[in-house]
Amino acid sequence: MEVLTTIADVRRRLEPHRRSGRTIGLVPTMGFLHVGHMELVRRAREANDMVVATIFVNPLQFGPNEDFARYPRDMDRDQAMLRDAGVDILFAPPVEEMYPAPLDTAVDLQHLGSMLEGERRPGHFRGVATVVTKLFNIAQPTRAYFGEKDYQQLAVIRRMVRDLSVPVDVVGVPTVRESDGVACSSRNVYLSPEERAAAPVLSRALAEAEERIAKGQRDFIRLRAHLEAFLVREPLADPDLVEIRDAATLNEARAESEAVVVLLAVRFGRTRLLDQRVIPLPRSS
Numbered sequence: 001m002e003v004l005t006t007i008a009d010v011r012r013r014l015e016p017h018r019r020s021g022r023t024i025g026l027v028p029t030m031g032f033l034h035v036g037h038m039e040l041v042r043r044a045r046e047a048n049d050m051v052v053a054t055i056f057v058n059p060l061q062f063g064p065n066e067d068f069a070r071y072p073r074d075m076d077r078d079q080a081m082l083r084d085a086g087v088d089i090l091f092a093p094p095v096e097e098m099y100p101a102p103l104d105t106a107v108d109l110q111h112l113g114s115m116l117e118g119e120r121r122p123g124h125f126r127g128v129a130t131v132v133t134k135l136f137n138i139a140q141p142t143r144a145y146f147g148e149k150d151y152q153q154l155a156v157i158r159r160m161v162r163d164l165s166v167p168v169d170v171v172g173v174p175t176v177r178e179s180d181g182v183a184c185s186s187r188n189v190y191l192s193p194e195e196r197a198a199a200p201v202l203s204r205a206l207a208e209a210e211e212r213i214a215k216g217q218r219d220f221i222r223l224r225a226h227l228e229a230f231l232v233r234e235p236l237a238d239p240d241l242v243e244i245r246d247a248a249t250l251n252e253a254r255a256e257s258e259a260v261v262v263l264l265a266v267r268f269g270r271t272r273l274l275d276q277r278v279i280p281l282p283r284s285s
């Protein structure tokens with residue numbers, strides 16, 4: 001595995017592969033890798049001739065009171081994991097390489113980027129869409145891999161690719177979970193042992209939603225209230241976002257939606273965990 005830190009080196013290194021028609025799979029990450037990231041790499045490895053991973057903790061997507069400075073980092077461990085998984089190129093640029101001067105240009109999704117998580121974290125999806133656009137322009141991948149856990153992020157990237165005609169196939173990869181159902185996340189390391197023990201309440205709430213929907217519940221306002229009450233029964237859980245939306249558009253869920261997505265963001269102390277589940281609504285014929 002080659003470790004590159006400049007845009008020019010990535011372009012120079014990938015150009016002959018692109019010219020000879022080899023496919024390139026891109027796995028953008030912010031590092032501190034876990035098995036969820038390695039599943040993205042595995043999927044990229046099985047479908048592409050070349051795999052490029054990136055590690056860049058992107059300051060643009062963190063708000064002023066968020067965890068940019070304390071975001072966990074372990075470059076040596078990450079490199080060993082990526083090398084073992086058969087990654088060909090790791091692009092790990094310093095901030096000055098990606099943003100040598102303050103940007104005057106941003107990729108901003110006016111509707112999809114400002115609802116839900118975007119409302120709670122203003123500017124977050126502008127930061128994500130802008131850095132992902134840059135990474136796409138740098139690596140020009142055939143396919144790019146993102147986790148479904150960050151459901152709105154995946155929707156934002158798919159929409160950005162569609163709106164701007166970016167020639168990349170965006171692949172969503174199902175959430176990888178620990179044995180007690182907690183979704184793998186770099187932020188899980190922030191949890192105290194007590195908070196970690198409380199964290200499975202998210203996946204239990206998702207199972208509860210699925211069960212109620214399977215039993216025919218279509219009053220999503222009531223279901224949302226029920227899920228909020230379900231979550232706060234866990235004393236360490238402080239729900240920040242509990243929403244049931246149309247899985248395709250992220251607009252309000254309707255009984256006619258083909259599938260809904262339950263989106264959760266729950267604080268445990270200073271740590272905010274996300275989880276989601278897509279639940280199809282069977283047509284009653």
Ligand code: PAF
Binds near residue numbers: 029056
């Ligand atoms: O999901 C992440 O790790 C980040 O938001 C991404 C897509 C790498 C952009 O910085």
